[in-house]
Amino acid sequence: xxxxxxxxxxxxxxxxxxxxxxxxxxxxxxxxxxxxxxxxxxxxxxxxxxxxxxxxxxxxxxxxxxxxxxxxxxxxxxxxxxxxxxxxxxxxxxxxxxxxxxxxxxxxxxxxxxxxxxxxxxxxxxxxxxxxxxxxxxxxxxxxxxxxxxxxxxxxxxxxxxxxxxxxxxxxxxxxxxxxxxxxxxxxxxxxxxxxxxxxxxxxxxxxxxxxxxxxxxxxxxxxxxxxxxxxxxxxxxxxxxxxxxxxxxxxxxxxxxxxxxxxxxxxxxxxxxxxxxxxxxxxxxxxxxxxxx
Numbered sequence: 575x576x577x578x579x580x581x582x583x584x585x586x587x588x589x590x591x592x593x594x595x596x597x598x599x600x601x602x603x604x605x606x607x608x609x610x611x612x613x614x615x616x617x618x619x620x621x622x623x624x625x626x627x628x629x630x631x632x633x634x635x636x637x638x639x640x641x642x643x644x645x646x647x648x649x650x651x652x653x654x655x656x657x658x659x660x661x662x663x664x665x666x667x668x669x670x671x672x673x674x675x676x677x678x679x680x681x682x683x684x685x686x687x688x689x690x691x692x693x694x695x696x697x698x699x700x701x702x703x704x705x706x707x708x709x710x711x712x713x714x715x716x717x718x719x720x721x722x723x724x725x726x727x728x729x730x731x732x733x734x735x736x737x738x739x740x741x742x743x744x745x746x747x748x749x750x751x752x753x754x755x756x757x758x759x760x761x762x763x764x765x766x767x768x769x770x771x772x773x774x775x776x777x778x779x780x781x782x783x784x785x786x787x788x789x790x791x792x793x794x795x796x797x798x799x800x801x802x803x804x805x806x807x808x809x810x811x812x813x814x815x816x817x818x819x820x821x822x823x824x825x826x827x828x829x830x831x832x833x834x835x836x837x838x839x840x841x842x843x844x845x846x847x848x849x850x851x852x853x854x855x856x857x858x859x860x861x862x863x864x865x866x867x868x
Contacts, residue, residue, distance in 0.1 A: 620840035628834045638841035647825065647842075651849070654821040657736070658805040661743040665751035665800045666793060668744070673755035673792070677762070688756070691749050699746060703813045706742050707733065710814070734816035742810040747803060751796035758792025759785075797857065802850055822846050 623633040641647070676687045694702060709715050710732040717729040732738055762785065770780040786793075808823030815821075822842065829839030 616840045616843060620837055620844055622837040624835050624837060630836065638838045639845065641838055642841055642845045650820060650822055650825055651845075653819070654805055654823070655849070655853070657740055657743060657811075657819075657821060658801050660740050661747060661804040662751070662797045662801040664740065664744040665748050666755070666796055669748055669752035669755050669796060670789075670793075673752050673759050677756050677759040678764075688753075691752050695749065700809060700813075702746065703742055703810055706738070706745065707813055710738050710741075733814065734819065736815075736819055738814040739811045739819050739821075742814045743804045743807060746807075746810065747800040750799040750803070754795035754799065755789065755792040758789040758795075762788055794858065798854055801853065801857075805850055805853075806846060 619630075620638050621632075621634050621636070622630050623635065623637070625631050672691070676684055676691075680687050711717075712729045712731070712733070714732075716732065717726075720726045721729065766784055766788075767780060770784050775783065805821075806823045806826075808821065808827050811819050811821045811824055812827075826839050826842045826846070829835045829842065
């Protein structure tokens with residue numbers, strides 16, 4: 575009797591499993607085609623070598639990874655991490671008050687204000703970085719304005735400096751920090767702020783004890799969304815920077831497009847992915863510890 579009662583359920587369970595597999599199949603196919611296979615090809619390519627005729631030769635060696643740790647490459651890796659960290663910091667520093675204003679004081683204009691935040695993405699990133707080059711150059715608009723106001727006596731050397739690279743990265747990735755912060759702050763219960771004020775808390779105390787801890791998920795998301803792309807960016811340092819401001823993305827680009835050393839470029843790419851993964855995990859652990867203490 576038990577077999578008879580369970581028999582009808584068996585085909586149904588099998589059919590539901592097939593339906594589930596069919597629904598998941600497009601996603602699995604997408605991940606396999608555009609993530610797993612390309613990543614596997616990069617891993618295999620990183621074990622090859624290039625001969626004198628710039629032809630790939632399977633060598634199955636880890637020499638390319640040893641070259642990544644060469645003393646000539648370590649300053650570039652450290653510089654990339656420093657620029658990416660500064661970019662995340664300045665994006666959060668500028669995006670937090672902007673997101674707070676939109677979330678708490680935007681009113682019925684929130685959609686319009688968010689649209690204005692995203693407006694730069696309607697223009698090519700390359701065009702926007704070139705516009706900063708015209709602004710920061712010696713004969714650019716910024717130096718011209720400062721000279722006209724009498725604030726400086728000679729043009730400032732703003733282009734091809736770490737300042738120009740970090741400025742360009744911050745400008746380019748600022749919306750990536752603002753939007754997650756807005757989502758976190760928009761969900762903030764306003765009665766908590768009123769309760770803190772009724773209990774005599776000053777605005778600064780309310781921010782650090784109530785607002786900031788509750789907005790940490792947005793801070794984490796905004797920091798990661800700016801750090802990861804800034805770490806691998808090569809357009810901004812190529813246009814706004816110089817020889818002393820090149821980042822790891824520029825080094826990878828040179829290996830693929832100039833030196834034709836694809837195995838070394840693949841090894842650099844994988845090491846960069848590993849460093850970003852470690853940085854993300856460390857950052858999440860640090861923020862998790864801060865949330866538990868709060």
